[in-house]
Amino acid sequence: MTVQANQESFTFQAEAAQILDLMVHSLYSNKEIFLRELISNASDAIDRLRLELLAQNEVPEDDGQLEIRVSHDQEARTITVSDNGIGMSRAEVIEHIGTIAKSGTREFLQALTGDQRKDATLIGQFGVGFYSSFIVAERVVLTTRRAGLPAGEAVRWESDGNGEYTLEMIEWPVRGTEIVLHMREGEDDLLNGYRLRSIIEKYSDHISLPILMPAEPTDKSGDGPDKAAATELVVNRASALWARPKSEISQQDYNDFYRHISSDFSDPLAYVHTKLEGTYEYTLLLFIPSRAPYDLWLPQSRQGIKLHVQRVFIMEDTGQLMPNYLRFVRGVIDSSDLPLNISRELLQGSRVVDNIRTSAVKRVLKLLTELADDDPAKYATFWKEFGAVLKEGVADDYANREDIARLLRFTTTKSNADQADVSLSDYVANMKEGQDKIYYVLAPTGAAAASSPHLEAFRKKGIEVLLLGQGVDNWVVSSLQEFDGKKLQSVAQGLSDFGALEDAAEQEAKEKATTEYATVLGKMKAILAGKVWDVRMTSRLTTSPACIVANEPETELNLADRLRGSGLPRQSVLELNPNHPLVERLNHNPDDPRLAEWAHVLYSQAVLTLGARIDEPAAFVARLNDLLVALVDAEAT
Numbered sequence: 001m002t003v004q005a006n007q008e009s010f011t012f013q014a015e016a017a018q019i020l021d022l023m024v025h026s027l028y029s030n031k032e033i034f035l036r037e038l039i040s041n042a043s044d045a046i047d048r049l050r051l052e053l054l055a056q057n058e059v060p061e062d063d064g065q066l067e068i069r070v071s072h073d074q075e076a077r078t079i080t081v082s083d084n085g086i087g088m089s090r091a092e093v094i095e096h097i098g099t100i101a102k103s104g105t106r107e108f109l110q111a112l113t114g115d116q117r118k119d120a121t122l123i124g125q126f127g128v129g130f131y132s133s134f135i136v137a138e139r140v141v142l143t144t145r146r147a148g149l150p151a152g153e154a155v156r157w158e159s160d161g162n163g164e165y166t167l168e169m170i171e172w173p174v175r176g177t178e179i180v181l182h183m184r185e186g187e188d189d190l191l192n193g194y195r196l197r198s199i200i201e202k203y204s205d206h207i208s209l210p211i212l213m214p215a216e217p218t219d220k221s222g223d224g225p226d227k228a229a230a231t232e233l234v235v236n237r238a239s240a241l242w243a244r245p246k247s248e249i250s251q252q253d254y255n256d257f258y259r260h261i262s263s264d265f266s267d268p269l270a271y272v273h274t275k276l277e278g279t280y281e282y283t284l285l286l287f288i289p290s291r292a293p294y295d296l297w298l299p300q301s302r303q304g305i306k307l308h309v310q311r312v313f314i315m316e317d318t319g320q321l322m323p324n325y326l327r328f329v330r331g332v333i334d335s336s337d338l339p340l341n342i343s344r345e346l347l348q349g350s351r352v353v354d355n356i357r358t359s360a361v362k363r364v365l366k367l368l369t370e371l372a373d374d375d376p377a378k379y380a381t382f383w384k385e386f387g388a389v390l391k392e393g394v395a396d397d398y399a400n401r402e403d404i405a406r407l408l409r410f411t412t413t414k415s416n417a418d419q420a421d422v423s424l425s426d427y428v429a430n431m432k433e434g435q436d437k438i439y440y441v442l443a444p445t446g447a448a449a450a451s452s453p454h455l456e457a458f459r460k461k462g463i464e465v466l467l468l469g470q471g472v473d474n475w476v477v478s479s480l481q482e483f484d485g486k487k488l489q490s491v492a493q494g495l496s497d498f499g500a501l502e503d504a505a506e507q508e509a510k511e512k513a514t515t516e517y518a519t520v521l522g523k524m525k526a527i528l529a530g531k532v533w534d535v536r537m538t539s540r541l542t543t544s545p546a547c548i549v550a551n552e553p554e555t556e557l558n559l560a561d562r563l564r565g566s567g568l569p570r571q572s573v574l575e576l577n578p579n580h581p582l583v584e585r586l587n588h589n590p591d592d593p594r595l596a597e598w599a600h601v602l603y604s605q606a607v608l609t610l611g612a613r614i615d616e617p618a619a620f621v622a623r624l625n626d627l628l629v630a631l632v633d634a635e636a637t
């Protein structure tokens with residue numbers, strides 16, 4: 001690129017060139033989206049101008065219409081998109097246009113899969129919209145003047161997308177941004193008014209601002225008095241989608257609108273669109289996405305609700321309108337009862353906002369309940385993407401706990417493969433006769449839960465157990481405590497308590513063993529003092545020799561311990577299986593000099609099968625090897 005005398009030249013970040021290259025190649029099959037992206041940016045810029053003016057209690061300086069213009073010039077081979085929105089200062093151009101995707105870039109590059117189709121759908125999520133211009137343009141010239149700055153402080157940015165751009169301060173008569181795309185060779189099909197108009201109708205009809213295009217020769221010039229002057233036409237419907245009657249909105253309109261507000265390329269799973277008229281009047285249009293955004297688990301994850309007051313965009317929600325456990329919901333809430341110049345601080349104590357939030361949450365939970373009932377396959381997708389987030393609601397939202405509990409899905413000992421396909425209602429419906437509790441096992445991972453020795457007797461008796469392996473599950477069970485009148489009970493806590501399911505013969509065998517093993521149990525308890533609270537016999541195990549359980553009534557594996565990483569209950573009890581040969585052997589010779597080694601090895605094994613960490617792995621290995629050497633020696637003699 002040749003640099004003029006008054007131009008300065010800059011290079012993009014290293015990653016930018018990579019993104020541009022990827023974009024041009026992988027988005028090519030969908031090249032027309034560049035127009036949607038530019039119009040979307042123009043619409044945001046006008047929203048931001050309106051907001052700034054509201055905050056300052058001013059009207060636009062030119063008092064004119066706020067609008068977006070799209071035109072083309074076949075001879076010059078250009079397409080121009082302009083808006084009279086907020087514009088950018090020189091520093092803003094460098095920050096927003098010179099730095100592709102800012103903070104999102106790294107996450108974006110990490111998220112890349114190598115599959116071009118998938119990668120293309122990722123692009124929108126990471127805020128690289130403007131750069132989609134380079135799919136069709138070999139050179140882009142952006143001219144912008146920040147609202148409030150004088151004509152002499154406009155900026156011209158220019159780039160061919162090959163790693164460098166230039167900046168130049170220029171005179172520009174109007175506020176806002178103009179983007180001129182110099183089209184690549186072979187893109188002539190886009191240099192056509194009808195084509196551009198149909199792209200706008202397809203992707204940008206929901207934009208609530210007028211999008212103007214020059215009238216084509218065949219356009220009727222309207223019936224109004226200024227017939228002759230109709231050189232420009234509004235080509236979109238230019239009304240806020242959520243304010244239109246539902247009967248006039250197609251599924252496609254909803255999907256396009258969702259994409260516009262969510263930067264997600266895929267269609268939403270479900271939506272609710274409703275107008276409430278009571279004490280307060282407001283409209284909700286809320287969507288459940290079909291996949292998690294990249295920042296769902298980042299501390300600063302984006303909230304997805306845009307608050308409007310009488311159709312004017314006011315601000316993005318920061319938690320006042322949607323609780324954190326529903327942070328994946330995207331959409332618009334439009335109130336008629338809030339002042340246009342409401343600030344974030346005022347939102348906090350507002351009765352109107354509380355009222356809206358309460359009913360918005362209820363609507364979302366109802367939508368999810370309907371989805372679960374009517375379309376289990378879609379609900380399974382939802383659960384896979386957002387289930388762990390929704391679980392937070394059991395602890396966070398006392399008022400709606402029951403409804404949220406009904407929405408939970410679990411993997412259980414009876415699940416298909418390791419799918420989370422069992423609801424608590426399913427569980428209760430399938431309870432065995434005489435069963436009065438909902439059993440669960442809690443472990444650091446799903447795999448550790450599924451292979452826990454605590455399940456052995458439950459498997460044998462055919463009693464279903466919920467397998468809980470996510471960090472949040474701890475909160476779920478400690479907040480929920482019961483469902484449908486049935487207590488939630490850990491299978492690794494307290495005495496093995498099958499209630500009415502208890503087998504009399506087993507009970508007897510356990511008691512008999514306790515008497516027989518009294519001496520050994522006493523010695524082992526002394527050996528493991530400080531590590532375990534008690535050592536006892538159990539009917540819980542069928543194949544493993546030992547397991548760790550939590551002493552009643554302590555909540556097992558409590559959160560603090562988990563976070564510290566030991567994963568052990570504070571009051572651990574070592575339970576032994578009297579029918580296991582290793583345990584039987586202990587009783588052959590209560591004076592066995594190796595009893596201490598056996599005790600430690602059985603304890604460490606039990607800790608490991610819990611999915612927890614043993615304190616001294618080297619000591620465990622040394623003891624185990626000693627016992628193996630003794631075995632080898634015994635065999636040799």
Ligand code: ADP
Binds near residue numbers: 037045083128131
């Ligand atoms: P995104 O819109 O997802 O943030 P873009 O790359 O499309 O990503 O735009 C980057 C930033 O550039 C925008 O966030 C905005 O600050 C600024 N910008 C883009 N287009 C315009 C415009 N027409 N008017 C004012 N600012 C704009």
